[in-house]
Amino acid sequence: MSTEPIVQHDTPQIVACTISRDVQIFELLIEDMEAALGDSWGDLSFDDAEAFLGQPEAQGLQFVTIAMDAQDEDNLTTVSDIIMAAKKAGIKVILIAEDVSPAALHQLLREGGDEFVPYPLPENELARAIERVLTAAPDEPAQSTDEKRKITGDRAGVVIPVQGLAGGTGATTLAVNLAWELANIDKTDPPLVCLIDLDFQFGTAATYLDLPRREAVLELLTDTEAMDNESFTQALLVYEHKLHVLTSPLDMIPLDMISPADITRLIDMARANFDYVVIDMPTTMVEWSQTILEAAHVYFAMIELDMRSAQNTLRIKRALQSEDLPFEKMRFVLNRAPGFTDLNGKSRVKRLAESLGISIDVLLPDGGKPVSQSGDHGAPMAVGIAKNPLRKEILKLAKSLHEVNQADTVEAKA
Numbered sequence: 387m388s389t390e391p392i393v394q395h396d397t398p399q400i401v402a403c404t405i406s407r408d409v410q411i412f413e414l415l416i417e418d419m420e421a422a423l424g425d426s427w428g429d430l431s432f433d434d435a436e437a438f439l440g441q442p443e444a445q446g447l448q449f450v451t452i453a454m455d456a457q458d459e460d461n462l463t464t465v466s467d468i469i470m471a472a473k474k475a476g477i478k479v480i481l482i483a484e485d486v487s488p489a490a491l492h493q494l495l496r497e498g499g500d501e502f503v504p505y506p507l508p509e510n511e512l513a514r515a516i517e518r519v520l521t522a523a524p525d526e527p528a529q530s531t532d533e534k535r536k537i538t539g540d541r542a543g544v545v546i547p548v549q550g551l552a553g554g555t556g557a558t559t560l561a562v563n564l565a566w567e568l569a570n571i572d573k574t575d576p577p578l579v580c581l582i583d584l585d586f587q588f589g590t591a592a593t594y595l596d597l598p599r600r601e602a603v604l605e606l607l608t609d610t611e612a613m614d615n616e617s618f619t620q621a622l623l624v625y626e627h628k629l630h631v632l633t634s635p636l637d638m639i640p641l642d643m644i645s646p647a648d649i650t651r652l653i654d655m656a657r658a659n660f661d662y663v664v665i666d667m668p669t670t671m672v673e674w675s676q677t678i679l680e681a682a683h684v685y686f687a688m689i690e691l692d693m694r695s696a697q698n699t700l701r702i703k704r705a706l707q708s709e710d711l712p713f714e715k716m717r718f719v720l721n722r723a724p725g726f727t728d729l730n731g732k733s734r735v736k737r738l739a740e741s742l743g744i745s746i747d748v749l750l751p752d753g754g755k756p757v758s759q760s761g762d763h764g765a766p767m768a769v770g771i772a773k774n775p776l777r778k779e780i781l782k783l784a785k786s787l788h789e790v791n792q793a794d795t796v797e798a799k800a
Contacts, residue, residue: 399446402427402516405435405468406453407461412505415453415482418512432464439471449478449519451512452494453505456485466497473498478519482507488593488762495596502596504763508770541578543657544791547678548686549667551698555688556721556750558585559757560780561666562594566766567784568662569628577661577788580622582632582652584678585668586641589634595625596764597633604635607644610651618655630660641672649674653681661791671702676711684787685715686748690722691734699742723749748783751775 402423406412409429419427430438430450438444450472452465472479479498483491484505495502501515548564550557565581583591592599606613606621622630656663665678679685687702689695699718706713718739724731739746753767753776760767760774767777 400426400428401446401448403430403435403438403447403450404428404453405430405432405450407432407458409453411455412453412482412484414505414507415451415512418507419451422513422516432458432461432468435468436464436471439468439475439477444475444477447475447477449480449500449516451480451482452499453482454486455483455505456487459486459490462490462493465494469494469498480512480515480519482512483763491763492596502764504759504765504770508772511769541658541661543578543580543660543663544683544787545653545657545663545665545678545681546684546686546787547665547667547682548688550669550688551702552690552692552694553669555690555695557669557686557688558590558594558666559761559776560686560688560719560721560750561664562591562761563766563768563777563780564784565662565664566625566629566768567781568664568788570768571784571788576628578630578659579628579662579664580630580632580656580660581664581666582656583634583666584649585666586634586644587638587668589666589668590761591631591666592633594761594764595629595631595766597623597625597631599633599636601636603633604637604639606632607635607648607652610648613651613655615655615659618659632656641668641670644674646674646677649677650681653678662787671705676709679706679711679715682715684717686719687716688719688721689746691720691724691731691738696738696742699744703742703744717747718744719748719750720746721750722752725751748779750779753777 402419404412404415404419404427406429408431409416435450439447439450450468452468454465458465469479478500480501480503481491481494481499482503482505491502500519503511503515546564548557548561562581565579568577569579570576581591583589591597600621600623602621606617619630622632624630653663667675667678687699689699703713706716720735724735735746735749753771753774756771756774757767757776760770763770767774767780771777
């Protein structure tokens with residue numbers, strides 16, 4: 387019998403677990419977990435997870451990733467119970483979802499999911515999600531006061547409203563993604579960007595960024611005379627430490643409940659604190675629409691290549707010109723524009739512009755189904771579908787706006 391001592395290798399401490407119907411379905415998740423944690427993670431099935439999370443052995447877990455697809459929507463109750471067990475044990479939850487309906491996903495996020503990452507996993511997104519959940523303070527949302535420390539009240543921001551001239555033209559998609567691109571346009575000296583959703587009834591900017599709606603928004607809007615820097619910034623949420631958002635109110639309110647004076651004070655406050663103020667406008671024209679137009683540096687009007695957009699463009703053109711309002715501030719954006727090789731489509735665009743007496747300044751391609759899926763998942767296109775043609779064009783637009791603004795700033799200082 388050998389007298390050599392037995393060498394015992396320490397088993398790596400398990401700090402995370404994947405939970406799924408079958409983890410082999412999510413091969414990219416396995417690869418990313420190994421890249422992030424090496425051997426310090428385990429795997430649980432839906433059937434075993436809840437019981438394990440209630441045992442002392444689970445106390446060493448820092449987070450779990452719950453991976454699910456459309457087939458698992460029939461098992462939402464089990465998934466919800468697993469999330470609640472994890473939260474009870476103080477364990478963070480990252481949801482990995484493929485083809486899961488927005489309603490189901492939002493339900494799970496409300497019940498305690500800390501982060502969401504779409505599957506197939508975007509490059510490095512799981513690692514970033516892990517970093518976010520592990521560095522966030524307990525029971526504290528990502529939008530903390532520290533992230534608002536750069537707001538100083540000494541700026542003169544550029545006001546950029548976006549309005550759809552017909553339903554479904556993609557105004558909110560442009561507003562949300564343009565704001566995000568501007569917030570990331572300069573890595574060394576990123577500008578401060580505020581996105582304001584003024585569609586008080588059906589605004590969806592919060593949905594597109596997976597942000598909660600708060601009662602503080604209505605309190606701010608209905609008492610703007612008492613508004614100061616502190617109350618304004620307290621009403622804002624911060625998306626991914628970069629983009630400040632004033633969502634639409636928690637409850638539906640009449641559009642005319644807010645006066646032009648309220649809107650003026652709101653815009654002045656936002657301009658004083660941010661380099662760019664992107665405003666998602668309601669489709670309806672109201673009394674304070676004129677206030678926004680007069681405050682705007684450039685006003686994007688979203689249209690499509692159809693009769694309703696053409697008729698509504700003529701209506702708004704006549705209305706503004708009859709009141710001697712600055713129609714020239716409007717920049718028409720054609721969404722779902724024909725492709726480069728569609729000569730017939732390009733000819734239709736030219737005829738549309740000529741018949742309306744306008745210039746169509748921006749052509750945005752049809753990004754397809756991934757664009758709506760990105761919005762349903764609560765993330766800007768740059769996060770999950772960075773190579774989408776629509777995202778690329780919005781990035782170009784953001785770069786152009788920033789370059790013009792930078793040139794104007796240099797000229798003003800000179």
